[in-house]
Amino acid sequence: xxxxxxxxxxxxxxxxxxxxxxxxxxxxxxxxxxxxxxxxxxxxxxxxxxxxxxxxxxxxxxxxxxxxxxxxxxxxxxxxxxxxxxxxxxxxxxxxxxxxxxxxxxxxxxx
Amino acid sequence: xxxxxxxxxxxxxxxxxxxxxxxxxxxxxxxxxxxxxxxxxxxxxxxxxxxxxxxxxxxxxxxxxxxxxxxxxxxxxxxxxxxxxxxxxxxxxxxxxxxxxxxxxxxxxxxxxx
Numbered sequence: 036x037x038x039x040x041x042x043x044x045x046x047x048x049x050x051x052x053x054x055x056x057x058x059x060x061x062x063x064x065x066x067x068x069x070x071x072x073x074x075x076x077x078x079x080x081x082x083x084x085x086x087x088x089x090x091x092x093x094x095x096x097x098x099x100x101x102x103x104x105x106x107x108x109x110x111x112x113x114x115x116x117x118x119x120x121x122x123x124x125x126x127x128x129x130x131x132x133x134x135x136x137x138x139x140x141x142x143x144x145x146x
Numbered sequence: 147x148x149x150x151x152x153x154x155x156x157x158x159x160x161x162x163x164x165x166x167x168x169x170x171x172x173x174x175x176x177x178x179x180x181x182x183x184x185x186x187x188x189x190x191x192x193x194x195x196x197x198x199x200x201x202x203x204x205x206x207x208x209x210x211x212x213x214x215x216x217x218x219x220x221x222x223x224x225x226x227x228x229x230x231x232x233x234x235x236x237x238x239x240x241x242x243x244x245x246x247x248x249x250x251x252x253x254x255x256x257x258x259x260x
Contacts, residue, residue: 039188066246077234077252078189085246126188133177133238135248137188 037061039138041127047144048117056112056141060129067110068128068135069102078126084110117145152235152251160259165222167254169235170215176240178211178218179248183232192233193220197240227260 040059048054060067069081080094084104095101099117104110114121122145128135152169159165171178177196181189195202195211195218202209208221222229232255236248 068248070250078250080247080249083247091247124187128189134179134191134194135189135236136191137181139188 039127039129039136041125041138041141043141044139045142045144047146050119050145051116053113053115054117054143056114056125056127056143058110058112058127058129058138060108060110060127061131061136062108064129064131064136065107066130066135067104068130069110069112070126070128071123072126072140073123081112081125114143117143119145121145152233152254154254155252156255156257158257158259159225161225161227163225163258165225165229165256165258167220167233167235167256169218169220169251171218171235171237171249171251172216173237173239173249175213175237177238178209179236179238180207180209180218180220181234181236181250183234183253189234222256225256225258227258230256230258232256 042057065086067084070078072078082102083091099115102112124140124142126140128137175197177194179194180192182192183189193204193207193209195209206223211218232253234250234253236250239247
């Protein structure tokens with residue numbers, strides 16, 4: 036069956052531009068997570084959606100970051116006015132209960 | 147920070163040897179999970195051990211959990227070159243505002259030489 040997909044796989048943008056990253060979770064998974072991973076580092080939690088509950092946004096590093104999950108399925112992570120320190124791999128995961136299933140990630144490079 | 151820590155940060159062994167990675171965590175957990183990551187992309191779930199379990203096996207993987215010490219270990223037996231990857235532990239919080247969140251460690255980079 037289809038796994039978690041993310042698009043684009045790579046994104047190069049100029050400093051100050053806005054970017055949108057997309058995540059298509061596995062159908063039926065109620066939970067969706069966004070993480071950020073800088074080179075050689077662990078995963079940094081960004082935001083967590085669970086069903087119809089209010090999302091846990093406590094990991095978002097600044098108000099330039101926001102995320103939506105429409106219809107309990109597809110999610111979009113938006114970064115406004117990108118900065119060079121935003122360069123990282125952005126990973127999305129969905130979960131039916133406890134184990135998380137990760138997408139391949141979007142590698143964002145801000146020049 | 148509520149993130150855990152793995153040690154060692156890097157491990158280099160020969161094929162056929164066993165690889166042991168350790169993980170410590172800080173929160174009260176529902177379960178602890180181990181993931182594998184190749185080439186800095188998506189993580190793959192390997193094994194989950196619940197807080198009331200002490201040991202679990204899956205193929206060549208053996209995981210232990212000591213909740214009194216807030217630690218876990220992952221043992222890969224008879225390692226293969228294809229096991230080369232980064233391995234992360236992740237603890238699932240079981241209460242409070244962090245319910246449902248996974249806290250990842252920084253990972254252990256395992257290299258298995260043929």
